[in-house]
Amino acid sequence: MKGILLVNLGSPRSTAVKDVREYLDEFLMDEKVIDYRWFFRALLVQGIILNTRPAKSAEAYKTVWTDEGSPLIVITQKIQKKLQKLVDVPVEIGMRYAQPSIEAGIQKLVDQGVTEIVLFPLYPQYAMSTTETVIEKAEEVRKKKFPGIKINYIQPFYNREIYIDCLAESIREKLPENFDALQFSYHGVPERHIYKTDPTNTCNLNDCCSRENNPSHQFCYRHQCFDVTNSVIKKLGLPKEKVMVTFQSRLGKDKWMEPYTDETLETIGKKGVKNLAIVCPAFVSDCLETLEEISVEGKHQFEHGGGENFHYIPCLNDEDRWIDVVKILCEEKLNEFYLV
Numbered sequence: 001m002k003g004i005l006l007v008n009l010g011s012p013r014s015t016a017v018k019d020v021r022e023y024l025d026e027f028l029m030d031e032k033v034i035d036y037r038w039f040f041r042a043l044l045v046q047g048i049i050l051n052t053r054p055a056k057s058a059e060a061y062k063t064v065w066t067d068e069g070s071p072l073i074v075i076t077q078k079i080q081k082k083l084q085k086l087v088d089v090p091v092e093i094g095m096r097y098a099q100p101s102i103e104a105g106i107q108k109l110v111d112q113g114v115t116e117i118v119l120f121p122l123y124p125q126y127a128m129s130t131t132e133t134v135i136e137k138a139e140e141v142r143k144k145k146f147p148g149i150k151i152n153y154i155q156p157f158y159n160r161e162i163y164i165d166c167l168a169e170s171i172r173e174k175l176p177e178n179f180d181a182l183q184f185s186y187h188g189v190p191e192r193h194i195y196k197t198d199p200t201n202t203c204n205l206n207d208c209c210s211r212e213n214n215p216s217h218q219f220c221y222r223h224q225c226f227d228v229t230n231s232v233i234k235k236l237g238l239p240k241e242k243v244m245v246t247f248q249s250r251l252g253k254d255k256w257m258e259p260y261t262d263e264t265l266e267t268i269g270k271k272g273v274k275n276l277a278i279v280c281p282a283f284v285s286d287c288l289e290t291l292e293e294i295s296v297e298g299k300h301q302f303e304h305g306g307g308e309n310f311h312y313i314p315c316l317n318d319e320d321r322w323i324d325v326v327k328i329l330c331e332e333k334l335n336e337f338y339l340v
């Protein structure tokens with residue numbers, strides 16, 4: 001029997017500082033996220049970051065937390081429920097960090113008799129700190145706990161036409177009538193991650209990422225963010241001059257991909273962008289990084305820098321047109337089980 005596991009990043013159990021610390025410890029001690037050798041990672045994460053960040057992050061989580069829990073988990077559950085109505089195989093969810101874990105999700109499927117799983121990492125673009133760590137974790141769990149089951153992984157879908165159509169339509173519906181610029185703010189990654197995961201050594205984080213063809217594109221997060229942006233603005237018929245791409249949520253002292261979202265928001269008002277629309281297509285579901293960092297903090301930064309009207313465009317969340325895309329991508333992979 002077949003089944004589907006939808007995997008998202010995960011959130012703390014609650015907004016209590018100790019739960020946020022436990023979550024950040026698991027998240028940031030992942031060597032695909034902070035990719036230093038264990039000793040230096042532990043020094044940075046457990047010796048420095050975990051002293052102050054949990055309290056600060058807990059306050060931020062409190063501002064977005066709902067009666068049902070973390071927005072990211074609640075929305076992933078909504079996607080699960082809607083998808084379950086459309087497909088005739090069991091659908092469960094699992095989070096890369098904290099609960100419900102990937103292991104718990106697989107166990108639920110196995111308890112229903114599933115032996116072949118389609119696992120869907122809910123990230124449009126490939127990154128070492130997202131898609132790759134999900135697959136690595138799921139494989140570790142499968143080998144240790146469920147050696148008899150097969151897992152088929154859905155690959156990053158940033159360039160799939162059904163996804164681009166869906167995202168473009170969703171943005172089109174939510175765009176305000178008047179806007180001076182549309183900003184695409186993607187979650188950042190340290191530049192080092194891009195070099196590290198480029199097996200072709202052909203990306204130098206320059207024009208190569210915008211070229212139509214470069215061997216590194218399959219593993220280049222930067223290219224994939226540009227590609228989504230270009231495809232969407234083409235569908236929307238927007239001129240490039242009205243569009244910006246920036247990268248948000250950096251952590252630590254490393255050089256992350258530029259330009260930075262916060263610095264851009266602080267300065268564009270003075271450059272004449274008074275009415276701004278902003279969208280975050282690295283996330284399929286709204287979460288702390290969109291609801292707090294962009295909608296609240298980002299709005300302050302924009303207004304502080306002379307901007308006037310800030311319009312946040314929500315993620316795809318549980319929109320029906322997005323659930324249809326999830327269904328199609330899952331069914332393609334479910335069908336591959338018949339081919340082997």
Ligand SMILES: C=CC1=C(C)c2cc3[nH]c(cc4nc(cc5[nH]c(cc1n2)c(C)c5CCC(=O)O)C(CCC(=O)O)=C4C)c(C)c3C=C
Pocket residue numbers: 009010011012024032033034053057070072123127129130187188189190249251282283286287288289
């Ligand atoms: C969408 C893709 C994501 C990438 C790429 C990514 C890389 C990445 N993130 C951190 C550090 C943090 N991220 C945090 C929150 C967070 N990150 C993503 C997604 C990506 N991260 C999401 C969906 C969320 C929100 C989780 C939620 O519960 O809503 C946080 C925790 C919050 C905070 O303290 O600010 C950290 C820390 C690194 C270091 C990294 C790549 C190296």
Ligand SMILES: [Fe+2]
Pocket residue numbers: 203204205206208209216220222223
């Ligand atoms: Fe690149």
Ligand SMILES: [Fe+2]
Pocket residue numbers: 187249
């Ligand atoms: Fe993150």
